[in-house]
Amino acid sequence: MVVLAALPTVGVDLLRERLDVATDGRAAGAVAIVSDPSIRVDADLLDAADSSLEVVANFGVGYDNIDLDAARVRGVRITNTPGVLTSATAELAVALMLAAARRIAEADAMVRRDEWARSDTDELIGRELAGATVGLVGFGRIARRVAELIRGFDVRLLVTSRSSGTPWAGAERLKLPDLLRASDFVSVHVPLTAETRHLIDASALATMKPGAILVNTSRGAVVDTKALIDALRSGH
Amino acid sequence: MVVLAALPTVGVDLLRERLDVATDGRAAGAVAIVSDPSIRVDADLLDAADSSLEVVANFGVGYDNIDLDAARVRGVRITNTPGVLTSATAELAVALMLAAARRIAEADAMVRRDEWARSDTDELIGRELAGATVGLVGFGRIARRVAELIRGFDVRLLVTSRSSGTPWAGAERLKLPDLLRASDFVSVHVPLTAETRHLIDASALATMKPGAILVNTSRGAVVDTKALIDALRSGH
Numbered sequence: 001m002v003v004l005a006a007l008p009t010v011g012v013d014l015l016r017e018r019l020d021v022a023t024d025g026r027a028a029g030a031v032a033i034v035s036d037p038s039i040r041v042d043a044d045l046l047d048a049a050d051s052s053l054e055v056v057a058n059f060g061v062g063y064d065n066i067d068l069d070a071a072r073v074r075g076v077r078i079t080n081t082p083g084v085l086t087s088a089t090a091e092l093a094v095a096l097m098l099a100a101a102r103r104i105a106e107a108d109a110m111v112r113r114d115e116w117a118r119s120d121t122d123e124l125i126g127r128e129l130a131g132a133t134v135g136l137v138g139f140g141r142i143a144r145r146v147a148e149l150i151r152g153f154d155v156r157l158l159v160t161s162r163s164s165g166t167p168w169a170g171a172e173r174l175k176l177p178d179l180l181r182a183s184d185f186v187s188v189h190v191p192l193t194a195e196t197r198h199l200i201d202a203s204a205l206a207t208m209k210p211g212a213i214l215v216n217t218s219r220g221a222v223v224d225t226k227a228l229i230d231a232l233r234s235g236h
Numbered sequence: 237m238v239v240l241a242a243l244p245t246v247g248v249d250l251l252r253e254r255l256d257v258a259t260d261g262r263a264a265g266a267v268a269i270v271s272d273p274s275i276r277v278d279a280d281l282l283d284a285a286d287s288s289l290e291v292v293a294n295f296g297v298g299y300d301n302i303d304l305d306a307a308r309v310r311g312v313r314i315t316n317t318p319g320v321l322t323s324a325t326a327e328l329a330v331a332l333m334l335a336a337a338r339r340i341a342e343a344d345a346m347v348r349r350d351e352w353a354r355s356d357t358d359e360l361i362g363r364e365l366a367g368a369t370v371g372l373v374g375f376g377r378i379a380r381r382v383a384e385l386i387r388g389f390d391v392r393l394l395v396t397s398r399s400s401g402t403p404w405a406g407a408e409r410l411k412l413p414d415l416l417r418a419s420d421f422v423s424v425h426v427p428l429t430a431e432t433r434h435l436i437d438a439s440a441l442a443t444m445k446p447g448a449i450l451v452n453t454s455r456g457a458v459v460d461t462k463a464l465i466d467a468l469r470s471g472h
Contacts (some may be wrong), residue, residue, distance in 0.1 A: 094334065129384075149388040
């Protein structure tokens, strides 16, 4: 098999225990390819592997990097790894909400520049998550885990989701613009599809409360980076 | 009144609405002094204010900066502000646990140095709080709020506390060395007293699991900084 993915060393070692593993990037003759979302799995790559190829195992839950049609016509199966990173991703989202709220990276950099004593006392107080309104965009596995993790924080929880029905005890379902207008924290948890590309665009950002905190632990392209930079530069 | 504390501007403005406020540091003739834990309130300061002084209002829950005996003999009342920062401090402790676990300040600095693409994939994965063993040193208001905030994370919760009885549903009470030995995360929540000064010393640090995360949102002197630096340099 050939491993193209940037797997942690421990993962590659585990594969080597059972399989003949190549990490030199040459797909020719491979029975299996281990890819990750940063690697484009298209007709060219599948053809380079030739008819020996049986499976592409994508390391991650998203598979927007894979040309599913090209794989289907070549009889190559595609696997992904849903679930394993649900809790880790949800925890990262909460960590980033709290870190942004309390300006931890800024404070850390300030201490390392030896500027702590000179700091203006108003500067880095930040804000609390407790009592705030948190909007979750999307309400799949990861967002539900975020809701679970922050239930000790007494937040008002808003969610937007395609599926109907009450999604969670204590969560209010809103349309995206209403959720963005009301939330102090917005955390994005949607897959990247044609529909969700640049879901958070200039108009969505303009709808958000000034000073609200946006966390995106889903695919980067769900947020329009250029519009985000413009919004930040404008001081919104 | 004279304000010596590094109050946020909004606080000083609020005082000015009702009182004659001086912020030039001269205590002479003041009826009240607003201090904070960074300001030594001793006999010299109290005498500088003279017999007009009735109260020293300390901005913060701790009052280890105040010579209580000197205040008592001069008939000066001392106040502090317990409670108001309980939730904010607990939240900061959780934020620091998560930020350290997921190496957020390091990752932020790496992106700002434009070194993200070059990063080794093993480097910044970090660890989860979920499923970990969390040891709370002290179990007063702030530590209890920490326990409440992280109840969504499914941790094993250990506490050390002077008072007897079961302190919290699901928390195990241990002696400090046993707690330090078992914990992946240790968060310190004790007042600074003669007993707790350097409570976390070289021997306590050596007892901790290698790689465990220590968070101190209580007074700095509860941890022996020199011993901490030595432990970090040794790669413990």
